[in-house]
Amino acid sequence: MTKVLTDSRSIRIKGRSFLAVVLSPESPLDVWLERLDDLAARSAGFFLSRPVVLDVADLKLDKAGLKSLLAELYNRNVAIMGIEGGRPSMIETGMPPALKGGKPASDVEVEPVALAEVEAPAEQRAPVTEIRSVVQSLMISEPVRSGQSIIFPEGDVTIVGSVASGAEVIAGGSIHIYGALRGRAMAGSLGNASARIFCKKLEAELLAIDGVYKVAEDIDPKLRGQAVQLWLENDTIKADKLN
DSSP states (O other): OOOOTTSTTOOOOOOOOOOOEEEOOOSSHHHHHHHHHHHHHHSTTTTTTOOEEEEOTTSOOOHHHHHHHHHHHHHTTOOEEEEESOOGGGOOTTSOOEEOOOOOSOOEEEEEEOOSOOSSOGGGOOOEEEEEEOOOEEEEOSOBOTTOEEEETTSEEEESSOBOTTOEEEESSOEEEEEEEOSEEEESTTTOTTOOEEEEEEOOSEEEETTEEEEGGGSOGGGTTSOEEEEEETTEEEEEEOO
């Protein structure tokens, strides 16, 4: 008898993408874990209910070392949804699954253009490929309330209003806040080191650009309550007042 595969007992499976935080531990691990504890202590709940991918590509770990690291993270309430960069032989039953093919940056649009000035004869000229980023932006025309998360990995985010304490804004590009920034702002979330954060009044709990973090205690008191722009320079977040 031929069984119909589209009967009422069929299961629908959909594809869907989510933005996850990627943790990339560095050696020595005990020092890195201390830094992680410091971040968690000064920004309570940062990893709570947030999908986290563990990138171990830069670590020389065996299976036992990976199990130990996962246990350390579990004890810190960091829920790992997948492991990237590890050898398949390191992953055993009960561990988070191995992941690959993560998308580190936004899409690009490739457009062939002719070279304007070359010394070679015209018949020998080859087209030059110019890569242009697909620029997208999200406009939020109301305040972001405590507990809300605005996540837009495709580009810039503009908030016409304030970001309350306990709220967060995560953007693949830059973040523009025309009000007070009291919550968390994370720009360049997919690997954009040129992203910036602009706000009319700086009172942030946590700031991040391209994965480099600065918590409230690290912000210069002279910048508190001021209109500020922040950018990344040599893996350090820099800040200056806006005129």
